[in-house]
Amino acid sequence: MAIDTSVPSLDTTPARLTGRARLVLFVLCAAQFMVALDFSVLNVALPALGKDLGMSRTDLQWAVTAFALPSGGFLLLFGRIADLYGRRRLFLTGLAVFGAASVLATFAWSPASFLAGRALQGLGAAAVVPTGMSLLTTTFPEGPQRDRALGISGTLISLGFTIGMVLGGVMTDTLGWRSTMGLLTVFALIVLVLAPGLIAESRTTDRPRLDIPGAATVTGGLLALIYALSTAAERGFGGADVLVTLAAGVVLLVVFVIVESRAGAPLVSLPMLRRRTVAWGNLGGLVTFSMMSTVVFVLTLYLQEVLGLTAFETGLVFGVQGVMSVIAGMYAPKVIGRLGAPRTLAASLLGQGLFIATLLALGETSGVLLATVGVSLASMCHLGAIISYGVTVTSGVPNEEQGLATGLVTTTQQVGLTIGIPLLGVLATTQGELFDGVRTVLAVDAAILLAAAALVAAGLITRRTGKSGPRR
Structure with a gap:
């Protein structure tokens, strides 16, 4: 699908959005709000969750880390895959994975099943977040319309994180911790139903090969870095696993820069x-x-x-x-x-x-x-x-x-x-x-x-x- 890469003038682009554009913005922002909510809604539910599933306080950090690892580690890779093979396609796939994972986390019967659901939620979020943002920036032209769209999106991301902190406590006290994961399932289902009829496919006109060495080094580096920092938040920087993964993350990211400087079609353009x-x-x-x-x-x-x-x-x-x-x-x-x-x-x-x-x-x-x-x-x-x-x-x-x-x-x-x-x-x-x-x-x-x-x-x-x- 060819893309018009011309950039409208700031002065000639109207700030007012059409009815359909507002619906598209609603769907894209709802997806971003859902992921932001996921970052915080579970936090205050962790003690109740641990007691129900038999997870120790040390193990509870993995409820957060299991999500953070894939959601941060695969962002750049999925963003580039979306450019090459279709943003809408990957956005919908990510929503489906996130929704199915939320169902698994809601009905988890053991620590392993719950953590698997959290990891799959993170993987779905890693597809939804960059594709949702790129669909927003390619749907709304640079200037007042894009500024307004990004303003609404940024507000909902911040609001989702804050609401999650308040809502998580209320829902856990009244309905139990599983309701926090069930709420995310409902969000994913609503967006997944509305999105296909509103969002058009977009991708780059060029189809270069995916930069596999770059993808491997940057994903590995981000995974190692996020693991080290997430673990350090709980146990400090003195642990051998923290130091080893932190060093590995830095080395892999340095290698990534070297690889990208020599690649014909780099994952990240230096x-x-x-x-x-x-x-x-x-x-x-x-x-x-x-x-x-x-x-x-x-x-x-x-x-x-x-x-x-x-x-x-x-x-x-x-x-x-x-x-x-x-x-x-x-x-x-x-x-x-x-x-x-x-x-x-x-x-x-x-x-x-x-x-x-x-x-x-x-x-x-x-x-x-x-x-x-x-x-x-x-x-x-x-x-x-x-x-x-x-x-x-x-x-x-x-x-x-x-x-x-x-x-x-x-x-x-x-x-x-x-x-x-x-x-x-x-x-x-x-x-x-x-x-x-x-x-x-x-x-x-x-x-x-x-x-x-x-x-x-x-x-x-x-x-x-x-x-x-x-x-x-």
Whole structure:
């Protein structure tokens, strides 16, 4: 199927969407929301799940790791396969796998059957996320329409993660942990029924051979890296398996770069990675995701173990955060249209860092109001960073490479969600008093965000002309 690779002018592309376009956007965003929900809805159900299936506390980490490994490890590969062989086809296949896996996890009769379901959910998500994003960026032309579509998608991703934290506790208390997996089955079924009649197939016109050496090294490297970091979040970096897999991941990714520099049809185009928009945009995305996930982790510890809030009360704090994220998602595309995506990204990272810095004023006996306001405002900036980095990375990329570009975006997202807690969250539990550890994490978190804001601004904003935009 031939693809029109022309890019409409920002000034001539109408921002208003047709009725059919809204339905397509609804389906694609519902799929992204479903995967985001899966990241968090099970977390508060883990104790009940472990008791029911006879899983030890150590084994429970695999409920998260079994999903994270394939969902992060196969993103780039599936993004490229979608470019070559059909985005719609792989999107529907991923939905079917995710739905079937959710059924297996819902009715799991043993730890092995449950973990198998989680792993297959991760594999389905690895197909759904990059193909859904590339279908979005190829369906909606660059400019106001794409900015608006990415704004809605980014809002729902953030909202799905937050709603999952609140909804997981409510559903587990009232219906049992299996209901959290059943909810994902319903989502997958609804999207799978609606998608075939709304989404058109798209693929690159060229059909080069798949870069097998590149696919093997990058997938192996990401799998090793995510395993090491996920395991370190539970047991620290001292274990032999963590150190070995971490080293293996780094080596494989270095080999991947060497392989790609020599491949005739590389899995990842190194010139694309050298685009300022791709390199600096993904850096901003990596930092905003990793630092926000860390803040949510340490604030959960602070609210429950320092201030003594219940899980439900803690969920309400993050519920306010979710509402503020929705508000930010409504206005972020307008800000991007006025300032440009690079400037919005730098400003959002700056704002996120400054609002997290205000949390250093939290006390040992009080601080619920400050925590609620601080994390909510930081989340508004975080949402702006999510949307603007997606726009930055995908702008100016030909349609035939959109699967690769969105694969990079979603890989950055997955790695960011994975590395924040093991790299910084461990400080919260190794500083003696938990309160002191929380303050240390918040200080480092804010400092990293402020540094990233400065680097992204220097890398993306053209100083001579005063305009922000890609410089390649």
